[in-house]
Amino acid sequence: MDIITPKRIRITLKTVRAFIFISILFFLLFSFMAGSFILYAKIQGPPSLSVPQTTIFYADNGTKIGESHNGEKRYWVQLKDISPNVVNATLAIEDRNFYNHSGFDYKRIAGAAIADIKALAKVQGASTITQQYARNLFLEHHKTWKRKALEALYTVRIELNYEKGEILEGYLNTIYYGHGVYGIEAAANYYFGKKAEELTVAEAALLAGIPKGPSVYSPYIDEQKSLDRKNVVLQTMKEAKFITKEQHEKALIEDITFRTRKGNAQNRIAPYFHDSVMKEAANKLNIDEQQIRTSGLKIHTTLNQNMQEIAEEVITKSIDTNSLIQTGFIAMDPNTGEVKALVGGRNYEESPFNRVTQAKRQPGSTMKPILYYAAVNTGFTPSTVMRSEPTTFQYDDGQSTYKPSNYNDYYANDLITLLEAMALSDNVYAVKTHLYLGMDELIKTAKQLGINTKLNKVPSLALGTSPVRLIDLVNAYGIIGNGGKRIEPVFIKKVEDANGNVLYEEKKDQEQILDEDAAFVTTHMMTGMFDKRLNSYTSVTGQGVANMLTRDYAGKSGTTETDSWMVGLTPQLVTGVWTGYDKGKSINIVEEKGYSKLIWAKFMEEALKNKASKKFKPSNGVIGVYINPESGKIATEDCPTERLTYYIAGTEPVQYCKAHIGEQKNDKQENSQSDTKKTWYEKIFKWN
Known part of the structure; x- marks a missing residue:
């Protein structure tokens, strides 16, 4: 029997005291470190919880026509707009004590540690919703000590600065559900074609089970595993008393219908129009296009989906499939400038170059209405007569000459009226008018109408030898046709942020920039291109399509060696069509020269089919x-x-x-x- 000597007692007491002292020291050190950690987290303030959100585009009737994102499809919804079934399923399977802990579930951590030790492997996780949220927002998913430390820091910062409801809302809007889909609203739409607030218990349980392994539990990858995982979630919900036994049994046998993968595949509607919307949004909001794609904006555009479909179909059916000729097409409301349809080329995937907004081409005789407005505004009338005959003009103080020719060298060799000159597209009459007014007058009027490309001060400008953009020319016709009120091409009616706050709204400007009477006289003369009563030494330029038309139209066509144009309007709609080759190849085939008029006529008739036939109202x-x-x-x-x-x-x-x-x-x-x-x-x- 050992005898406990005083010496041994002293050693034991010293050991105990040392242990207590060290323990206290460690406790104080730990408390200091924990306090410092929390204080640092507090000083850092609330971390930004903003995440990329999908921007949605709507047509003029509110129909969704597209979306834009940076590889993460996500629509942010408030917690109140998420089904309670989703909340309960997520809490049950991810973090039952969410509302009772301060970011870390220590009991769960201890249990997971014991389980891992017993299995000698990582078999159970203990991350809370807040920890996962922090990881999703700020960190990579590689398991390192540095990441763990940062995760803890962000977890504390989130818990210190945000309410539990805000944290749960953010988590449900950022969690990954597979296939590029982030957030519960996008997941509900992607898998079921529903909103998050409409999900049933079974559907919510299935979605709550996906984040554990999207590549494993997605129903599109392995439907049986997905359904098995759903049943595990339902069992957990019952154990946590989020659902009753009866609800559990009903959810187990509920028939779940998934949205087809084909239904999820969205073809881009009006891609050329979409590009123009992005540019206008960036300009109006003063942000770059990347921010637009990921800011969760709701962009309400001016696109009329029916007119867009008509335009695309007419172009496809009118142009020979084997032809390499290109086209640009735009339809606008002449009273507001709102763009209703736009086709920038025959195939966006092959060429995203927009021939409506980017291409500069010679407009030919489509410049004449602008010239003749200037003429009427300075004293010409539809009855003003000049001779139509081969003429050589001198300019630059007699140092230069210019001899225009009419189509097929047809001339009246007599006096013709301005009304006839417009309808028959007499080139000699146009150049005479241009020189009589002074070559600055056409340039000034064109600028007034929004044509901002460089216009050369030469006699041939009257015949459209200086390149312009189709969108600018159509806008100019819209101004003449609406009685001279200023418009500009408009692609966006309104932009809202993710919370519904209006960031931009179109303002209608009714400034009068032309003489209203001169504008109407010019517009009415433009109806002559379809009026066979004006046939004279040659036919009116719209004779080939006149029999297709069932209402009053005003318009003008134009042709150069490489370009074919047609711009025309009613009081409701102004439309312009350009056809030609991108690299300046000549248009030699008669059929190709007629594409622009044919497309224009077919579109206008179909687009206005169910609308009242309106005449231009005299001023x-x-x-x-x-x-x-x-x-x-x-x-x-x-x-x-x-x-x-x-x-x-x-x-x-x-x-x-x-x-x-x-x-x-x-x-x-x-x-x-x-x-x-x-x-x-x-x-x-x-x-x-």
Whole structure:
């Protein structure tokens, strides 16, 4: 039997005291470190919880037409808009004590540690929702001591600065559910075609089970494993008393219908239009396009989905599939500038170059309405006459000459009116007008109408030899057609942030920039290109499509060696079409030269099919007169043709046309004499 000596007692006491002292020291040190850690976390303040969110685009009727993100499809929703079934399923399987801990579940950590020791492997996790949220927001998922320390720091910062509801909301909006889908709203839509607030108990349980291993438990990868995992979650929910036994049993047998993968695949609607929207949004919000893609914005565009579909279909059916010719197409509301449809090329995937907004091409005779507006505004009338004949013009103080030619070298070799010159697209008349007004006048008017490309001060500018953008030209026609009120191409009606706050809203500007009467007179003259009554030494330029049209249109076509244009409008819609080759190849095939008019006519008729047929409303300062188009004078009963034509009040013709007096009478006499020569048999039985 050992005898405990005083010496041994002293040693034992010293050991105990040393142990207690060291323990206290460690406790104080630990407390100091923990306090310092918490104080540091507090000083750091709340970490930003912002995450990339999917930006959604809507058509003019509120229909979703597309979205943009940076590889993470996510739509942020508030906790109140998430089904309680989702909340309960997530808490049950991920963190039952979420509302009772301060970021770390120590009891669960201890249990996981014991389990790992027994199994001599990592078999059980103990991360709380807050820890996972911190990891998802700020950290990589590689398991290192540094990451663990940072995870703890961010966990404390989140818990110190945010309410539990905010943390849970953020977690549910950031967790990964596989296939590039982040957040419960995107997951509900992706897997079930639903909103997060609509999910049933079974659906919520299935989604809650995916984050443990999206590549394993996604129903699109292994449906049976996904359903088995769902049942584990349901069992956990029952054990945690989030659902009753009856709800558990009902959820186990609930038939779950998944959205088809095909239903998730979204074709890009109007990709050229989409690019223009992105550029306009970046300009209006003063942020870059990358921020737009990931800011969870709701961008309400001006696109009319029906018109866009019509445009794309018409272009596809009108142009030969084997042809390499390209096209640009845009339709706008002439009263607001809102772009309703846009096609920047025949295949976006092959060429995203936008031939509506980026390409600069020679517009040919589509420049003439701008010239003739300037002419009417400075004293010309539809009855102003000039000779149409081969002419060599001198300019630059006689140092330079220019000799334009008409299409196929057809000339009246006589006087023609401005009304005829517009309808027949007489080039000589246009150049004469341009030089008479002074070459600065057309440039000034074009700039006033929003054409900002460089225009050369030369006689041929009247015939469209200086390149312009299709979007600018169509906008200019819209201004003339709406009576001279300023518009600009508009792609966006409104932009909201993820919380529904309005960041930008379109403002309608009704500033009058043209003379309203001159604009109407010009517009009405533009209806002549489809009016066969104006056929003279050649046919009106719209004769080929006139029979396709069922309502009043104003317009002008234009052709160069490499470009074919058609721009036309009604009071509701202005549309422009360009066709040609990207590298300046000549258009030699007659069929290709007609593509632009054909596309325009088909589109306008189909797009306006169910809309009221509206005429251009005369302004208060104009007067309508029936004239003989050839002479430009007031028509008489002897004139073979008469046409209602508008003039600025005070400039209308006052002389009557005398060119055909007696012609109808002579025709009647000749017919009468011819009848007397016929036999009684021919008079009765011969009708031809």
